[in-house]
Amino acid sequence: MDTDDRAGRPGDDRDDLRRQVLDLVDPLISRFSPGRGRLRLGFNTAHYDNAAAELEAFARPLWGLAPLAAGGGSFDHWELWRTGLAAGTDPEHPDYWGAAFDRNQRLVETAALGLTLALAPEQIWDPLTGRQRDTVAAWLRHAVTVEPNDNNWLFFPVMVGLGLDRVGVSHDHDVNTARLDRLEEFDLGRGWYTDGPKWQRDYYIPFAMHYYGLIYAALGDDEARAGRFRERAAAFAQDFQHWFTSEGVAVPFGRSLTYRFAQSAFWGALAFAGVEALPWEVTKGHLLRNLRWWADRPIRDTSGLLTIGYGYPQPHMAEQYNAPGSPYWAMKAFLPLALPAEHPFWAAKEADAPPLPDVSTQPEAGVALMRCEEGRHVVLLSAGQHAPWARHGAAKYAKFAYSTRFGFSVPAGTFGLEQGAFDSTLALSEDGLHWRPCELPHDPSASDGVLYARWTPWDDVEIETWLVALPPWHVRVHRIRTGRALRTAEGAFAVGREQPPTRVDTGPGLARLDSPHGLCVIEDLFGRQEGTFVTALPGTNVLAPHTTIPTLTGDLPPGEHLLACAVIGLEAARGGGGGWPEPPVWDSVEPLLNRAPTGVRTSQEG
Template sequence: MTYDPASANPLRGNPLETRGDMQRALIDLFDPLLPYFSEGNARVRLDAAAGHFDRAAADLEGFARPLWGLAPFSGGGGHFAHWERYADGIANGTDPNHPEYWGTVNGRDQRMVELAALGFALALVPEKLWDPLSGRARENLLAYLLHARQYDYADNNWKFFRIFVDIALNRLGVEYDRSLTRAYLAELDGFYIADGWYRDGNVRRIDHYIPFAMHFYGLIYSRLVDDDHAKRYRERALAFAQDFRHWFGEDGATVPFGRSLTYRFACAGFWSALAFADFEALPWGEIKGLCMRHLRWWADKPMTHRDGVLSIGYGYPNLLMSENYNSAGSPYWAFKAFLPLAVAEDHPFWTSPEKPLTSSREPIAFRHPGMVMMPCKGDVVALSAGQENRQMRFGAEKYAKFAYSSRYAFSVESDERAFSGGAFDSMLAFSDDGIHYRVRETNEEAHLAGNVLFSRWCPWPDVVAETWLIPSSPWHVRVHRITTPRELQTIEGGFAIARRDFEADTLSAGQGAAYAIGAEDFSGIRDLGSTVSREGLVQKAPPNTNLIVAKTLVPHLRATIPPGETVLRCAVLAVRDTSALSADWSRPPAAPDGDELLALAKQGVTVSAMNVPGRMP
């Protein structure tokens, strides 16, 4: 017998269809944490991996994040056997004289993030966390919260964290400076773009933080507070739901894109928050289906350690793809998906039969995130241009690839000095020395003309690349016009698919094409008449680079381009169909007309992500 890593997944075998199934899933996911609570119950330390903040803040993270699921579970009548442990932990963690004190909060402190979960739980189930506290413990807790809220919070979704503390203080009858609440509500409105879309701060970044943070917190607010902001949050959620449903495939998988993907099924948090807020932004059967299918998608993934504790990673434990702010407790933001447990069993979220995904068969263009969502035989491919993240690790891979897939995810690179060995899925990489490389990190321009994305970007200050992305489901077409003063080596990659042991996969590479056939998938890239000759190659990508599977194959086209202007054209295909060689692969799309593409580059609308307030596009 060999160990099956997926067997440790607490969701394994759970049908995840009913309210009882979701309740069981929550407890099954929480119980592996119990051995890691400290003696005074204020800290939960899961392993030795660190975030950039101190250990006390990381331990608070492990303690607090499960409250996003535990509070609605208990508020909806579920029996949680360890509330006494949490009450003790709060009393000890906020006591400056206790050895498990969480530490004093300073400006833009990680503790601010975790106190939002505490504020939410205090507002929802005060009888579990407030009523059991002694007079002295209550004084310490209030002093801790009031001290924390006086500092400035980061200019993004963090501003909701103080608001959640304020909601708790209000429900507990505590006096506080309400002008600070009003100021942050106004600043959060400044991040709103239009049509339900936000930025996560005034940056070129529109990712999963919009559904699982900005809308998630806004919808909770709309249930707990009755004011004009609550009404606006619901109106925006209604508009956003019409678009966000297209990020999900028929099997429940969402398109992995951007940072913090270790939060995993928090990606269903938007649908869960609609249930919590009792807001039917789509028919309840569709909302339920989107939420529950996404949870089910995770049930067979080896996403935990052997003890059932959620790992840092996505489809499997993987520190390589993590952010600098991920500690071992970070993944438990996934518990945001359990908000529906707060609503009764007779709520229409639970009584409505699941409805299948309502999606268009045609590509759908979204100006604000700069994406064209392309349905692809049950999966979803997102063509992308206009976003960036230069502040965080692997920002280029997480935000600036040409395409992202619900089935094939994306890969991060493992060595910036290994040009010939990179994965480069859905990227065009350049090298002037055969060792180091440059890829698209940001855009000088990004336009959307119909369903075609155009971007202008510079891998070096003296090298200009213009890229067109054209949907042609199940294919997509890429055209690049490159102007360079010197010779450059190039590698362009298709999608990464799972690689089997014993060289069991079929690999084919030749002049102008490469493809791989795995156990279930086909992935290929085909040249469509570039101005230089390109050689195909199937890259056995470095392990642990892809988010969903640890070993992958990526088809490449490789060429050296001369000084001057070069045009590269290709079509890319990846499908869950091992017979694609005689079907889709034999019917590639035609190369687009060059003059038409040049005209499109001057047309269309600027991708909203480019237009950051106070910054020139």
């Protein structure tokens, strides 16, 4: 591979990651405001004002630049960020960011500024004049006093405090101690946290709660607390490794997916804090494989800027808090660049992903992860998670399955199955036009590869759902009690359709599709529903812009009913050879349901 081909692409050493940081930052250099205090990357549609959005774009590249500098890496444009920091914190300057206030976006971005002061003061602080230092210190000291949201935001003023300590600026340590105490109240055991008093257990646990905790463990002065942060992170690593395929692909799940390779930042944070949760060569492999996978995705525009989306530019799936600079939180993955070359993380030779059990049930998150095709494909089964306040929250948390190969889809509307893009969920309708999927599951449980939840799409409709992990298949069972007549549509995975399928099969009780994009089958274990293919609207799936969803449909009169189907998705298409895979039979599935707190009666209600 020549030098040009390697540019911006991680390999197996520090220099490769250094080059990737520079490659990601280079397109930003021409986007600074005249006063250098703001980066203008595009039109802001987030809920916060333009000044905060342009501060965000200014600050987030520092997640990579600060470790680069701390580890001795060269960067020719520190003057831009140094001048911009002085301008943005100066109330008399046109680029002034405005003061941070309670639960305001500016507070989010102070964390990167604090880390930069802590890791690279010689680049961002030491060359400032006395007046510039005074304005920067005053702005950051004020940020420590404002009220964060009661979740991972509590870490932001803590990060500021670490930076102020490094450059000798006094501030209120007691208020940050109280915040750290509150953060520890979110500990669930086995290394899991909640992100505040909410149900979500998503990538905010590794790339926020653990990430900041590990930075504190490395830079803070409370050794007892640092020890607890390290112990929890070491425990969490045992579960989190199941979220990645043997080739480094992470399961797309939850909100804020536009931060992309921030999903692997946890592995580098372990190294930064000196936590050998897994052998160093294994930890290193988890980080580098994920970065290599992302380097091959079309996630940058023609000028080289990171786009909003996941597997491709996809503004439709963005959050209400995503501005043009938001994707640069991905730079968190470069934290281990702060470590010297002789650190055991860098000295280790990258190892392949270790063999892992086929099923990992993680009750703290309400999920079970299945490793299929020798670990090249991971499917996350989910029951009990919900985020009604998030954009497309039901699709991001409450679908039944999420796949490293097939992703998941967000709706373009609720009128018709094509708009709804109901992959990996059960949707119901009274008129066949307006559909309701699973949105707010209740009473969740997860045990030995069996998940359970209850949901009520109408006041007189109650559904109990069981998900059973039987890799490479999973089985979905629904007991439906309805006071009204309903139509049902249950989707398998969404399969890309850029290339035509090699074979398809639909009919009573089944929908099968085999294509260069993968194989997907959904079969009704009782044979009552009808198989069909739904052509979802473009831009709904997070990995493939155009998809087809094998789907079972049916009609239910008022009463009690039992539905059961088996779903499989394979990365490798079979191309017509070897027949279709055989699904599990009901008699083998029913005994497994007793692992859930509520079992299913043996009768197969009509």
